[in-house]
Every structure is written in C-alpha cells, then in structure tokens.
Amino acid sequence: xxxxxxxxxxxxxxxxxxxxxxxVLAVSAxxxxxxxxISANSVSLKAKEEHYRAQEMELEEQIxxxxxxxxxxxxLSEYVGTDEYVEDVAKEKLGLIHENETIFKAE
Numbered sequence: 290x291x292x293x294x295x296x297x298x299x300x301x302x303x304x305x306x307x308x309x310x311x312x313v314l315a316v317s318a319x320x321x322x323x324x325x326x327i328s329a330n331s332v333s334l335k336a337k338e339e340h341y342r343a344q345e346m347e348l349e350e351q352i353x354x355x356x357x358x359x360x361x362x363x364x365l366s367e368y369v370g371t372d373e374y375v376e377d378v379a380k381e382k383l384g385l386i387h388e389n390e391t392i393f394k395a396e
Contacts, residue, residue, distance in 0.1 A: 379385040
C-alpha cells in the first residue's frame, strides 16, 4: 500500500502541472493574438495617417491659393472704384477717347 499512497499525490501533481501548462499556453495564445491584432491595427492606422497628412497638405495648398485669389479680388475691387477703371472701360467697350488723343488703326 505504500505505492498507492505515494502514487496519488504524484498523479495530482501531474494533473496540476498539465492544467498549469494548458493555462500558460492559453494565456500565451491570447497574448499572441492581442499582439497580432494590435500590430494589424497599427499598420492600418499608419496608412490612414499618411492619407490624412497628404490630404492636409493638399487642403493647405488650397487655402494658400484661395488667400491669393482673395487678395486679387480685393485689388480688383479697389481698381474698379477708381477713375482709371472707368476710363479703361469707356475706351474698350464704348470706344470713347479723350479730346487730345489720336487713334491709329492698322489697315
């Protein structure tokens, strides 16, 4: 009977070790799975970041173009209010000239 008493604790210890190994394997698998998922998401986020950076640069260029356009419009608005503009329109559209001007036309 000495063997059976000693055999039982060893069996229990073996079962505990097997359960422990399974637990360690399960935890390792979960950690590995989390690592893979996080890595995949990281790659996806980096791609999105590059896309957004390119889009941001494009929008900044558009903003600069619109600022330049706004400046041109403001300058044109100031020019439209001058006598010089009125004279230019009268010459181009209506064909009017000053009294002391001479017009030469090509034949």
